Amino acid sequence: MKSPFNRRAASALADPGLQEALQVATSRFGDLRKQAFDSSAAPLALRARAREIRRRTFEDLNLHLDTLFSNLSRLGVHVHSAADASEADKIILGIARRRGVKTVVKSKSMASEEIHLNAALEAAGITPFETDLGEWILQLAGEVPSHLVAPALHKTREQVARLFAEKVDPHIGDDPRDLTAAARRQLRKEFLRADMGVSGVNFAIAETGTLCLVTNEGNARLVTTLPKVHVAIMGIEKVVPTLAEALTLLAVLPRSATGEKLTSYFTMLTGPRKKAEADGPEEMHLVVLDNGRSRHLGGPFHEAFYCIRCGSCQNACPVFQSVGGHAYDSVYGGPIGSILSPMLRGLETSGELSAASSLCGACQEACPVFVDIPRMLIEMREARVAQRATPMPERAAFRLAAWAMRTPFVWDLGVKLLPRLLGPLVKRIKARWLPNPAGAWLKGRDFPPAPPKSFRSIWKERQRDTKRPASHAADRPAETHGGKSVDRARRLLSISKGISHAPATPTPGPLPEVEVPDPAARFCEEFEAAGGRAHRPESMEAARGIVLELFRCFSDRPAVMSEGLPLAAANWLREDGAEILPLSQAGDDCRGEISKAGLGITGCDWAIAETGTVILTSGPRRPRLYSLLPEVHLVLVPEERIVPHLSAASPLIRDALTGSGESPSCVSLITGPSRSADIGLTLVTGVHGPCEIHAILVPEKLNLSPGLVAEETSPFSLEEE
Known part of the structure; x- marks a missing residue:
């Protein structure tokens, strides 16, 4: 019987449009990421520093959260704590009812997806509008995001054009510029009349009480400027101790996410509108979401909170490249989602996702802060087995294998008999006809031929050879295929000591910078x-x-x-x-x-x-x-x-x-x-x-023509030294 993930994956693999979109997008993101990091003076040192910032943040998480909340309160921001999704929705709906909110504009926020905020608003008679272009496309289609950064990555241009013709303008073509212009016209009206804006948070800077947003489209700036009320939602992991450390993380986030040195907009919000300012929200709220996070602090999956949500692990993962984000049936898909989803939703609901990985390590290699996803995937699998969350046939198969390994006679007998039994099947390619799950496993693999000798028999021969007197060296048999394999394994083991996905050691002092002579x-x-x-x-x-x-x-x-x-x-x-x-x-x-x-x-x-x-x-x-x-x-x-x-x-x-x-x-x-x-x-x-x-x-001195002078109120005098 196929698992739910396998059924969704099979559907994704059978969708040619999805396959085309995934291959083009993930490969392009990977290329752009490499180019962006190559433009920095010391990419590994920069990433190592970013990881160290995340590690040290969680060593004193309570201190940094207390500092953040204290500064936010001093600035006039209302801070709310939500134990779970239901409580977060209740808090936001309470703010909306008190202010008489009818429409809400939202910038892209995975936290709002996590708490299913749109459904809660609609049930309360409040109309939400997603304003990120990709998110708005999905709202029109009645779908959920499939990628942390590019939510509509799974949709082709032709699919979007058909959707717009059905929902927006029946006469629209398929030119992305025309489609984008239609979205701009439609959503500009909603921005201007919305009563509340809802956003996520990329970084929350403790020392200044600043909430930061990393965006490209400008919708987040409008969401946090035009409505009279701004509500931000974040998990406890978004806190960053200092502004300097936030800018270090900013140096790696766009490079990893979209292959840019910086996104179009990095917006730093420090409280609601000041009295002398013309625009900005009159009221600002921060909803801090736990939703299962705190119970994992200090545990085996604690490192998952280092994630800065760039999506680079998704782009690098061969499984995600093949099946996309919807196969994970979670807000957080891909490698990091295979850890976060069971953490937040439970092993019973999402535990099988930890098996959706080849453990190749590409995710950790791509991660800007070197999150050790492969280790946590293995530990998540172990936790799933410990809770008996694996299917009964799988548990029975492993029990049988364990019993055989503990019983030398049975193991030796199996080693001798299996090559004889499987040899004819392999030669006749009948291994593909085996029943599930063996048959399913072999659909994409070649069954390896049984070796002529087992490792144990080869080892015994080598031991006998080493005990022979030197005078009998001429009688020693030629190097066997098995012996070559052992030697090769030894060489690879020695080489592998210098190759690791582990992060580089952070260097003290300022990071190297590119030269800027002019x-x-x-x-x-x-x-x-x-x-x-x-x-x-x-x-x-x-x-x-x-x-x-x-x-x-x-x-x-x-x-x-x-x-x-x-x-x-x-x-x-x-x-x-x-x-x-x-x-x-x-x-x-x-x-x-x-x-x-x-x-x-x-x-x-x-x-x-x-x-x-x-x-x-x-x-x-x-x-x-x-x-x-x-x-x-x-x-x-x-x-x-x-x-x-x-x-x-x-x-x-x-x-x-x-x-x-x-x-x-x-x-x-x-x-x-x-x-x-x-x-x-x-x-x-x-x-x-x-x-x-x-x-x-x-310039400080510009050649002035008669009658052309700077404004008298300018703080930047042309003669200023």
Whole structure:
């Protein structure tokens, strides 16, 4: 009798569309991952440091959680503890009822899938909208995610096109750009009117009380900015002690997940909207989910909590590559899911997943923090046997084998008889006709021919040879095939001592970094590699021309811009007859007007050369939405604010969050435009955020033309040293 997993796997193997999608996607993710890690100065040292961060975090988990909760409460975030999925749903529904919520927009969250939040909301009369493109596709199809990072990985472009024709627009074609544009139009309306936003958490930084989201599409920024209430859900394993350590984990997560140095958006949320800020949620909640996690702390499967949910083990696993995520019948599929699912759901429900592995070790090799999944799979199998969760025929077969091994006479007899019995079957290829489960096992394998001699007989011969006198050396028989096998095994054993899937030893001190001799030039190179367009004007007149050219692409639409810019962009646009919307005031996000803007112009606090990233902090007269709702985002980057590496930005951001002044509620690291490849692995920009992003680099001294001066309120004076 086939197990439930085997039945689902057989169905997956018989689906040619699924097989094509899996092979293309997993191989591409693997190639991109390798390229991304090759771009770092010391990939193994970086991964070893990331693992050490995870290990040390769990040594003092209670301390870090207490620090996190204390800082969140100080910032005005309501912290809730949920023992299980039912309690988590109850907490979120209570918040929604108190605020009169009718619609909820959600960014991708495996924790919300784990607690089946959508079903709970719908049962309470509240309409949830998944806003991640892949998740929305699955919501339309009535399906669940099949991959940790690419939820609709199992769907081909043709399948998505047919779904959109049925559910969204009967006249739509199969071009991924048209399909994505349709999703953008549909979901933009839901963003603007939603009462509550629900998100997951990638990292929760204890020292600052910051919740971090790693995304590409821009939907998570909208989910955590537009609704008046934001609810985040996380497991206890998401805590990270310090901001510097979170940025180290950020250096490995996108590389492992999508093959990028950084995703388009890394959003750091530190409390609800401040009084002087124009946008952001008025109320913020964090639901901390246990759901069986705490009972495994310090146990044999404790290391599974080191996982940072990148999905690279799924891409590397030959079983997942063949059957996909739905065969696991769990939120968490693939190798890490074969550990997490039994931990959270019990051996009775998901224990068989531990057998869905060849134990090849590819998962641990691909894991950015070297989680020892093969060891835990073996221990999970052992736990399953101890609880008698294996089928009775399997237990009976192993009991029979154990009895034979404990009985020398029976074992010797079997060794002598089995080659004679199986030899004719193997020669006539009749082994494939054996009944299940032997027949099923042999469908994809060749039955090995029985050796002419057993290991024990070969060993006895070798022992006799070593006892012969040296004078009889000439009488020694030629090296047997079995003897060669023993010698080869010895050589392989000696070689294997230098080969291991175990993590590299972390090195103390700063990690090696790539050389960045010219930060401005490197920033431009990386900014364009990420999909942006960098400009380095030689004069103020040239800068003016760039700004006006971008605006004229949307001349029938207004523009928005932050205050304190290093260029007089507002004056230039007004002289050209442009409509510039009034600056959003504190507590008034002006979402309707901003959503009509064609161009949004902002400054930036810092930029990172190595990744082509701009860093924006929220604050008075610096609305978050100006870099998010317009079709095009233009960011003005003072060259003196460019730092060489991500690690160099860490103390700057930390000072902004912990300094004496009022800290920003949001810090956004932006690397390229909003983008997604959820439809047929075709990269499309402008999913939910800006379709384009441009940067004008402003040197400390720019050749000023008459009448062209920087704005008086600019904190970045052109003469500033």
